[in-house]
Amino acid sequence: MRIDMFGDTLCAMVTAAAFAQSGHRVRWWLPPGRVARALDDGRVLYQEPGLAELVTGQRRAGRLDCRTDEPGLADPNGEPAVSEPAPVVCLALQPGDFDRAEHLAAWAGRGGARLLINQSVFPVGSTEQLQKGLREQGAATPVVCLPDTLQEGMALASFTRPHHLLLGCDDREAEVTMRELLRPYNRRRDVLQVMQPREAEFTKVAISGMLATRLSYMNDMALLAEELGVDIDVIRQGVGSDPRIGEAYLYAGCGFGGPGFSRDVMNLTDTLRRRRVGAKLLEQVLQINERQKEVLFRKFWRHYEGEVDRRRVTLWGAAFKPGSDRVDNGPALRLIEALWAQGVDVHVHDPLALPELAAWARDKGTLTLHDDPYDAARDSDALMLVTEWKAYWGPDWDDLKNAMHTPLILDGRNIYDPAYVTRQGFTYYGIGRR
Incomplete structure (x- = not known):
């Protein structure tokens, strides 16, 4: 045909x-x-x-x-x-x-x-x-x-x-x-x-709204888990084991992004407003997500008690999800802007997204981009894991610790075992982790 x-x-x-x-x-x-x-x-x-x-x-x-x-x-x-x-x-x-x-x-x-x-x-x-x-x-x-x-x-x-x-x-x-x-x-x-065509169009954006709601709900639960001294990853497994809920999209993290997912939720919210139907739930979902994009910065700030000016920070991952070179609406962008605002020297590694990130950063601020993740981490006061690329899951902890000025890990995707990382001599912060 x-x-x-x-x-x-x-x-x-x-x-x-x-x-x-x-x-x-x-x-x-x-x-x-x-x-x-x-x-x-x-x-x-x-x-x-x-x-x-x-x-x-x-x-x-x-x-x-x-x-x-x-x-x-x-x-x-x-x-x-x-x-x-x-x-x-x-x-x-x-x-x-x-x-x-x-x-x-x-x-x-x-x-x-x-x-x-x-x-x-x-x-x-x-x-x-x-x-x-x-x-x-x-x-x-x-x-x-x-x-x-x-x-x-x-x-x-x-x-x-x-x-x-x-x-x-x-x-x-x-x-x-x-x-x-x-x-x-x-x-x-x-x-x-x-x-019907209208039903198919609506189903598509409704799916995105549901998935975004699950993510933001778990991020809210992660905040509460930290206050209660429990591990959100254990909670996630317990919640996901209920067949009425399932395991998908229950991972706490540093926020979602992407050109399609975020746009669908915003379009759905706008449609609800135009039709004069309350959009409060999805508005809260978006607000929680925007707040979550700065969660790693807040943990970094608290660790150094606000003394962050001229410190060096490394981001591993800038793409909004693994496998993509897109940074649209991703948490890395909001995080970088928060670091810039406090005079932090920002270094980034990503397997695919560096050209897109460089284009976004043009005329906004100074970024140092690296082709090697360990070079990016050299002399850093903190390493922030933003995108869970498989290449980041099993680093050489000795080389990483020797490269960094301060062995501080802020895990925005909860991919590391906190106890193991701590035994390697690092200070570890995850999202809702003990």
């Missing part, structure tokens, strides 16, 4: 490459920008396991045609540069680009596309709005919603081996086509849940 993909999001890249791998012929139309420039240079900007190899391989095989040579997607008259749409058109655009989505939907409808797939992160009701616009123009193209449920850090695996797939669809023929497109990823058991 021939497919046109529009957008430069991670969702667009994963979907285009995966469909191409399944034998479809995909034209991927990118707007000018960093993603397009990287592809022109033979690089893949999104650092996701297996994704660069897949994109490169499908381009080499000729099934993925990346149209990055256009100055834009439209000619001076506003019409798309490609004259005729493929039978299937996918939109995985950036948030806030709904006008572009309407323009492309109209073009797909005029061109006789048999299906329009909306994967963009737009407000609830956007797919219905696209469908309404097409019907008003007399176009018969059905519009379905395939919400972006990718987990950054494992984006390709979460698309090709999904635990669940949401499909917003109210057209039988469109559902048949979608089931065929998704068949390679829906073989072990039927994980496709079909519902």
Whole structure:
């Protein structure tokens, strides 16, 4: 099947490459920008396991045609540069680009596309709005919603081996086509849940809201655990053993971030406000999360009794989660700003996210970035573990202690055994740990 993909999001890249791998012929139309420039240079900007190899391989095989040579997607008259749409058109655009989505939907409808797939992160009701616009123009193209449920850090695996797939669809023929497109990823058991488009869009943001609530709840419990002298990790295991609750997203830490997760919760909160439904719970979730992003700084401040000016601090990890090079809304950013405000010399190591972090820090403050984690820790008065990359789980404690000026560990993800680290000669602080 021939497919046109529009957008430069991670969702667009994963979907285009995966469909191409399944034998479809995909034209991927990118707007000018960093993603397009990287592809022109033979690089893949999104650092996701297996994704660069897949994109490169499908381009080499000729099934993925990346149209990055256009100055834009439209000619001076506003019409798309490609004259005729493929039978299937996918939109995985950036948030806030709904006008572009309407323009492309109209073009797909005029061109006789048999299906329009909306994967963009737009407000609830956007797919219905696209469908309404097409019907008003007399176009018969059905519009379905395939919400972006990718987990950054494992984006390709979460698309090709999904635990669940949401499909917003109210057209039988469109559902048949979608089931065929998704068949390679829906073989072990039927994980496709079909519902109305508005229901699919709402389900996606409601999932994010629920997961964020669990995380913030456990962070609140971690504060109480410290006051009661109990270990939140023991509490987590006890709570997770209850089958009504389960184990996922119960880890206390230094806050969540990411371009998708945080945005979903904020969009859900805004929707509740606009509909004049109380959003107090989710507002509290977001407030707790913002507070939690500074928890390591507060522990550092208390340890040194406020005498932190000109001290040197090392952060291990800047990406909002392991496996990603993204720092968007991540706890490292808020933490670095708090350290800067107190005159702290900040050094950072991260396996993937240093270029993104450098771009964020430009014109904000001074960061020293390191390619080696032990070089980053040299002469430091504290080491703050922010992102739980696997490379950080088993450090050489002797080398680390010898490198640091003061052997102080602030574990923002509770990945270390407090008793063991203490026996290695370090002072240890976790989140809700004894």
